[in-house]
Amino acid sequence: MARKYLKQAARKGKTSIGGAPAQxxxxxxxxxxxxxxxxxxxxxxxxxxxxxxxxxxxxxxxxxxxxxxxxxxxxxxxxxxxxxxxxxxxxxxxxxxxxxxxxxxxxxxxxxxxxxxxxxxxxxxxxxxxxxxxxxxxxxxxxxxxxxxxxxxxxxxxxxxxxxxxxxxxxxxxxxxxxxxxxxxxxxxxxxxxxxxxxxxxxxxxxxxxxxxxxxxxxxxxxxxxxxGPTEILIVADETADPFAVATDLLSQAEHGPDSPAVLITTSEEVGKKSIQLCSELLRTLNTAPIAGVAWEDFGEVVVVDNVDEAYRVADEYAFEHVQIFTASPRDALEKMQNYGALFLGENTCVSYGDKCIGTNHVLPTRGASRYTGGLWVGKFLRTVTYQEVRNPESSGRLGRLCGRAARAELFEGHARSGDFRAHRHLGDAFDWIPV
Missing domain, CATH: 3.40.50.1980 (Nitrogenase molybdenum iron protein domain)
Incomplete structure (x- = not known):
């Protein structure tokens, strides 16, 4: 599908983990x-x-x-x-x-x-x-x-x-x-x-x-x-989106640091152009403009695509930390998208809520890591461990037979003997490896 860039990042891809220089x-x-x-x-x-x-x-x-x-x-x-x-x-x-x-x-x-x-x-x-x-x-x-x-x-x-x-x-x-x-x-x-x-x-x-x-x-x-790495924001917007909300929210995350990417993917060229204009205007009065302005100039992008489904596909390619959905049916993103740290659905919701007060965790994957992990949550502080207990002698013997065969298929004789011993003890199977 066709993509039209109204704005491309001047330094796209130049950051590393945390924007770290080589030394x-x-x-x-x-x-x-x-x-x-x-x-x-x-x-x-x-x-x-x-x-x-x-x-x-x-x-x-x-x-x-x-x-x-x-x-x-x-x-x-x-x-x-x-x-x-x-x-x-x-x-x-x-x-x-x-x-x-x-x-x-x-x-x-x-x-x-x-x-x-x-x-x-x-x-x-x-x-x-x-x-x-x-x-x-x-x-x-x-x-x-x-x-x-x-x-x-x-x-x-x-x-x-x-x-x-x-x-x-x-x-x-x-x-x-x-x-x-x-x-x-x-x-x-x-x-x-x-x-x-x-x-x-x-x-x-x-x-x-x-x-x-x-x-x-x-x-x-x-x-x-x-x-x-650097904080990221991506907004998916259709023709119903308010460009002022788009611009405000893009800059809200750009102020995190001069290497924070802020991206708009929209089906409306009008929304895209107006959002770019408003970013420039809002930076004149934003006291963090020395940071946010650099981030927007160097790492900001605005992409126009043919339809909302294509917007979701492009957004999944970016796999950004924060993704806001400003469309007529924002909950569609729950089914259409896979790669994100956190989704923010509708213009009543913003990344700043997630950062500061709504209750979900703001420590989230960046630089494409959302393709393989989610963010910080209770489960990160837990170790899921397992335990086993065989109380039934006959079941232990049957497992012993299965273990013996499975282990020898992998050439693990010691493992096999652990199973043989229990098959002998509980089912009377013969074995010939007892030391004399």
Whole structure:
């Protein structure tokens, strides 16, 4: 089908994980290795170097946490609590959808599944450009709903100060320990453990190029939620869409960073052209225009296609993190589309709701990762494990015969003998490999 580009990205495809330049992996590897070798001393060195932050203790005391909370306005505290209730409600529904079970598959053969929470989780809350309170809800609170008993939270200082509102969000979300510590040094300290920082088993949360690369390098030693790159938004719009809503929402995500792609796929050339015009006009009064404008110029695209079905197919090719549907029948996208981190249906809904307050998780796959994974959710903090019990001797014997044959077909004699032994014990089968 024909595609017409009214605007193409000037630098399409030029970002990597987190927009990382080529030297980032080697820098990150060096920091991780140094912290592995020197522990707290290295952590302090890098915090001083990168954040100009070297307090007596990176970990906040209870008094420091209460002091930080007391500096936050009553309205902000109330809003944090309301948003966290929305996140908690959705996360609890997710948890209830994951069930333990046990079933008897044959006489006396019981198979079961349990979903056990990870015991120690690290939550990283970015704070370089903006104090991202919502990331506290999405990581710490979701882990707690999953049943994680101990959550360690790290967030960087902002302009050399403790970010009070972020600390309040972390505390209200249920963080067991809060550290004012950012960047690779925070990720590495949580992952490998230091004299003062407990080692965690899993790290969740977004971050810049260095944080994303640190998580990538440490994956395997610890678990991670997903590999995160620049925030992405894609809007599918037909002729019924309001170009002002389109432009507003495209720029709302472009302000995340100068490498955040914002794409419109529309069946209406008029909607496309008007949206481009309005983006230019809105940038004149947007205080984050120095960021959003660069993102829109370098990574913004507007594509005109023949019909809505083709728009959905093109959108699936992009496989973006956030996809908004501004069409006459937005719920059609639930059946027509496959590749997205989260769908936002209709003009009454926007990605900003998902980012900040509606209750679904905003830690989502980017750079095409939605083709193979969803975003952060309760299930990421659970380990689905199985158990087996054979109570019926005859059933054990029959399984033993089957095991013997199946194992020898794969040339695993030791496995086969485990089955032979039980077939002999319970069914009287002969075997000739008993040591004399």
């Amino acid at each position: 980032v992996p080697s820098i990150v590897a060096g920091v991780i290795d140094d912290i592995r070798q020197r522990g707290d001393a290295a952590v302090r060195q890098y915090s001083e170097r990168f954040d100009k932050w070297s307090p007596a203790s990176f970990k906040l005391s209870r008094d420091q946490i209460e002091s930080a909370i007391s500096q936050v306005s009553k309205q902000t505290i109330e809003d944090i609590k309301e948003v966290q209730q929305n996140v908690r409600t959705f996360a609890q529904l997710q948890r209830e959808s994951i069930r333990d079970f046990e079933t008897e598959t044959a006489p006396g053969i019981f198979l079961g599944q349990r979903n056990n929470p990870i015991q120690t989780v690290g939550a990283y809350i970015p704070g370089g450009r903006y104090p991202l309170l919502a990331s506290a809800h999405m990581t710490v609170l979701t882990a707690k709903v999953a049943g994680v008993p101990h959550v360690v939270a790290c967030t960087p200082p902002i302009n050399g100060q403790i970010p009070s509102s972020t600390v309040a969000a972390l505390s209200l979300a249920g963080a067991d320990e809060i550290y004012i510590l950012g960047g690779v040094q925070a990720i590495a300290a949580m992952a490998v453990g230091t004299e003062s920082m407990p080692k965690v088993r899993f790290i969740a949360g977004p971050g810049n190029a260095f944080v994303a690369e640190a998580k990538r390098q440490l994956y395997g030693e610890i678990g991670i939620d997903l590999f995160a």
